[in-house]
Amino acid sequence: MKKYIYFLTFVVVGIFFTGCGVTTSQITKGEYYPKVYEKHPHSILVLPAKNTTTSVDATNHFIYTITKPLAERGYYVFPVHLVDRFFKSENLADADVIRNIPVSKLKEIFNCDAILYVDINAWDTGYTVVTSNVDVGLSFSLIDANSGEEIWQNNAYAYSYEGVDVSNGLAGLIVSAIATAINTATDYTKLAYVANLYGTVGLPSGKYHQKYQQDINDGLAFSDVAVLEGDRVYVDEYFIYGNKKEEPVALTVKGHQKGYFAFSVHNLNYFEHNGYKNYYVTQDIKGQKYLRNRFFKYENNRPYLLASSKKVFVSTEVDGAIPYSEDGGKYYFSIEKIVELKKLEKK
Secondary structure, X not given: OOOEEEOOOEEOOOOOOOOOOOOEEEEEHHHHOXXXXXXXXXXXXXOOOEEOOOOOOXXXXXXXXXXXXXXXXXXXXXXXXXXXXXXXXXXXXXXXXXXXXXXXXXXXXXXXXXXXXXXXXXXXXXXOOOEEEEEEEEEEEXXXXXXXXXXXXXXEEEEEEEXXXXXXXXXXXXXXXXXXXXXXXXXXHHHHHHHHHHHHOOOOOOOOOOOOOOOOOOEEEEEOOOEEEOOEEEEOHHXXXXXXXXXXXXXXXXXXXXXXXXXXXXXXXHEEOOOHHHHEEEEEEOOEEEEEEOOOEEEOOEEEEEEOOEEEEEOOOOOOOOOOEEEOOEEEEEEEEEEEOXXXXXX
């Protein structure tokens, strides 16, 4: 039987389905990541992550947990501590400044095949008397060092959640609450690793992996958030407005379970959110700013959704925003083009 990787999942602890009646789009890795197979990079230079959160330590937690997931996918990763030391020796300590270095110059210095840009757009900690949680959000963009083209992009979200044992009375509750706070502070590195692991799990195998150039026809499966209707595509109200809270809230996890989890942003029911604008993040790539919607995939900087096993590219405004219209409780996007995907046959 053909092997599928399901991206409507929680990883680390297994597959977690969102409910009945959800349709699934199937796509091969070759169709999902065509540029990776075309450029087939062997080595990756990871630039310092751009941190847009209030956590001053988030960048370090990310940078020192990204190497293992990429190496396990079969890529040579330039040692992050040596790269960091090089930039500091050149008086380049700011991620924004480093991102303004032309791709061609980075290629000249490091002789890398690809460059990974990462934005940390969520690193939120919450406490109650008996629980603590940390929500992490990352956006990845892999750039071909020879052409300057983006060949892969992804979003990853993860969280840790700790509850306390209230069975030992007030004294036990206080001790457990203190222990929870301490454990949360020391769990950031593990959490960053979980987020990086999920963010790179679907990346095609690199040269140093036994499946290099052999996984191009592997099947991927995604839960559909969009529905094709004639020459239009629509999503339901939750996609646009979420829980309709009056006050804006961060794009955070809803209904934490104890442990460490990572998941796809396409699983909308896992998020607390309020309004379509909250779905956007600004990514600085190659010295340029890109406004991108967290819940869309992008190819050649054009947004698309998967629906009925088709890539449905939608129209955007000049700044990258994605306009929509409402009709009868359905929220429609204008279609730019539809790409038919191969039929995947079970063997």
